[in-house]
Structure formats: structure tokens, C-alpha cells
Amino acid sequence: MTGAALLNLNYGVHDQQEVALNIDEQIFAILPAPSRAKLERLISERELAAAAMHAASDKLQDAIRAYVLLENQVRQQLVSFQGVEILPPQEVFRPSAVRQAKIDTETRLMAPVRAAERRKKAAEEAHKRAVARWREYDFVGECIAWLQGIASLGAPSFKHFTPPLPKVKDAVAEVQRIQRELESLDAAWRAAENAPLPPKTVRERAIAEIDRIAQAGALELNPYNRSGEPLDLERAITQRQTAVRVPGADHPDLILTGKGPGPLVVWLLRDQLVEKINALSDTLPVEGALDDDEREREFARIAEERLRLERLEEAFIVAMEAEGRFVPRRRKADPRAILEIAEV
């Protein structure tokens, strides 16, 4: 890689715009005091991580620059005239001695370059660690985005809430267990979401759909009709274009009026259609089928269990923080759990 290319490397995955949180101060007002204090502390910790990341980024840029400049300088030295190597008389006619002398010179000149390269690598590692540490605070941005979203729609009243912490031998293992359970709940959620309706429900709805259209197409005989057309069939099955002018519009729009022959056909063939539907519904998948009420109950169950687990996870993380142990929070953690709030 050339020096110029190295210097142009973009290590700025964290430019100033991305690092800075755009916080509307109003969002703090919807939080109870302990939650507000916690959020302010988390924002402050995130800013510290961002500052450390910027410092690491500056160090890395300096290390890259120093390495590239030194390497270019030494390479120029090596390709330029090296001067005359004076060898002992007994080695003058040994080509290997000349070659070795050249290698020794190159090694000596390149030694500071290798040291600069090692410093660059160390700076890269430090920078990676600083970025990773800062990324561990991504959940703060998510909490703020959530608060702003809730506030824009009309936030409910919140109270401070933390669950009682059960006694466990290993809190880290407990958090990992909770996270595994959360993953399985996500899978259950997706399964419920993608579950088909039971064939019986699909059949009932299809027949209701047929009946509704058939009812619209039902013919009636009018015993009082004096026009000689007691069915008024033509009007029942004909669609016409009618010009309608919307107030303020330049031109009238043409709209279709009349039901057309479709409903009449459905009325005529109602029983045959139902028979076909019954046969079709027998081929529908039944595994994991949920009707609308069952699906909603499943959603509610998963949501409730998920929130309970996330509150517990946060309680363990907070308890470990109090003991000086840092456990990173998940970016997608429920803001209600992190902020320790519950709707009133």
C-alpha cells in the first residue's frame, strides 16, 4: 500500500455527526426522576466513550502518518547511492560478504520503520477497542429515539419500576440465560406472525364472502311491475360510465356505475362455489395454525414475557455495575427496561 493511500484511509466510522446525539430536552420531562438521572448518567458515559474513541483515532492518525513518512524516507535512502562499503582485504573477493553487508545496512535502516509499524498496529488495536466500547452504548441512542417517538405521539404517564432481583450464583450466566430465552421468544413471535389461519376459519370467511356477493346479485321478481320487465335484469347486470364533475376540477371524471353481472353469477353458482371452497380448504396447511384471537393472545403473552425478562436482565446488569463489573447492554434492549419505567 502506498503512503498516500494509507493516509487517505477512512478510519472515521464515527464522524462528529454520528457521535453527537440530537436530544430534545423535552423528552426528559416524561421520565420519573430516577429514570431521568439514569439516562443522564448513561449519556454521560457514552460521551466519555466517544471522547476516548476520538483520542484513539487521533493517535492512530499520528501513528499512520509517522510510519508512512519514515518508511518513504528510508526507502529513498535505500534506492539512492549507498556509498562505498569498505571490507576487510580477505572478504573483498567474496560476493556473499558484499550481499550480507547490503542486508545488514537495510536491516539497520529499516529498524525504526519496523518500530513505527508496530506502534501503528498497536494504535489500530487500541482504536478498534475504543470503537467497540463506544458501540456498547448504542442502546442509549435507541432509548432516546424511542423517547422522542413516544413523545411525538403523546407519551403515557410513566412510573419508576424495577423488579425484585432473585438471588443467583452467577449473574453473568443468568444474563446469558435470559438473552437465550429472549432469542427463543423472538422465534416464537415470528412463528405466530407467520402462522396460517386454521382451514375452518378460512372456509367460514370464504363462504361469508361468497354469501355477501351473492346477496348483492340476488334477483327479485316484482309482482307490481308494469313495464313488462319484472326482473329489471338489464339494470341489474349492466355497468355504465357516468360523468361526474368534482367541484373545482377542470374536467369531469368518468366513473363506472352498476354492479355488472358478477354478483348475479355468484348468486347463481353459490352452492357450487361453496363446494369448491370446501374442497380447497381441505388442502390448506394446519400445522401451527392460529386464528386471530389466538394470534393476539400469543403476541400478548410473548410481549409480556419479553418485557419481564428484559427488566430482569437490566436489574442484573445494574447490580453487577454496582459491584464494578461491566456487562454491555444489547442495542435492541427494551428502553422501558433500561429506563426502569412502567406505564401508569
Added chain:
Amino acid sequence: MRARCLSWGPLHDPLRIDLSDRKRWLTIGQAATVTRSSERTVWRWIRLGKIGAVTTAGGRTFVDRETLFILPAPDLAQSDTG
């Protein structure tokens, strides 16, 4: 499609609503989960006209995901099928 719009904006032409689009039209429970709120709060937002929702002839209400705020956990309620 026979649905009554409880509230809608320019995005909601009642004739063009397709409730089979499960990524866009969410049940109340789904909407509560993806917004990390309660069903009660979702109903309140609907009543206040803050979010778009339609009620079907069968009496079921669906919320338009596009009128909800940007979600902190977008993948939670995403289906693999449309």
C-alpha cells in the same frame, strides 16, 4: 377490501389499503410491541388520530406501521413472508 378508516392521511386511500400486507398493517398487539408501549396506549394514539388505523367489516383494527415512529427494534415484528 371492506375496511373503515378510523384515521388516515394522504397515504391512506381506503380503496388501496391491502391488509394482506402484514409488514405494513399490524394488529394492535403487534403495534404495541414494536413501539414498546401498551395496547391501551396504541388505542389512545388511534383515538387521537396520531397513527393511521383501519377497522375491517369483521371489527378487527389494524395499524399502519408507516405512521408509527422509527422503531428501536425493527426486526422484532418483521415477517419473512409478505
